[in-house]
Amino acid sequence: MKEIYTNLFIGSDDDYKFLSYDLKGWYIIHACKDPYHKNALGYVGRSAPKDHPEYLIAERDCHLILNLVDAPDPSYIPKEIIDKALNTINNKIPDQKVLVHCNQGMSRSAVIGMLYLHSRGLLSDDFEEAEKEYLDIYPFYAPNNGMRMYARNIW
Secondary structure, three states: EEEEEEOEEOOHHHHHHHHOOOOEEEEEEOOOHHHHHHHHHHOOOOOOOOOOOOOOOOEOEEEEEOOOOOOOOOOHHOOHHHHHHHHHHHOOOOOOEEEEEOOOOOOHHHHHHHHHHOOOOOOOOOHHHHHHHHHHOOOOOOOOHHHHHHHHOOO
16 A cells, blocks of 8 residues: 555555554545445346446445446446546545555556546646656556556546
C-alpha cells in the first residue's frame, strides 16, 4: 500500500486484509469484482444479475464495491464505475483516508489512482509521459491492456 496523494492510498487485497481489522478513519474502494462485489450481492458464478440495482456499484458503510474486472478490452470497463470511484475519492479524502485496492494492486486500483492524480492536474497531459511520472509515484503500476487503454482513451 502506498500513499499517492494526501489521504489516498493504492494497494492490493493483502493491504485491505491487513487494514480490515481496524477500519476506523478509512474508506475502502474495492476495485475488483471477485470476491467483494460477489460477496456484497451474494451471487455465485461468473456475473451478477444484470437486473440487480447494484449490478455495477454497491455501497456498504465505509465501502464502495465495484463490479470491475481486469478485462483485456477497454470496452468492458464501465465509465460509470470509474466516474463513481473518482468522485468518491474526491468526496472522501478531505475527511478520511481512502484505500483503493484491487487483487494485486497493479492494474485496476493503480489506474484509478493515476486518473485521480491527472484529474487534479498532477500528471502530464501526455499519457505516456504521465505513465512515467506515475511510476515514480507508484512503482507497482503495471496495468493490463483493458485498463491501460481505457485510461489512455479518456486521457
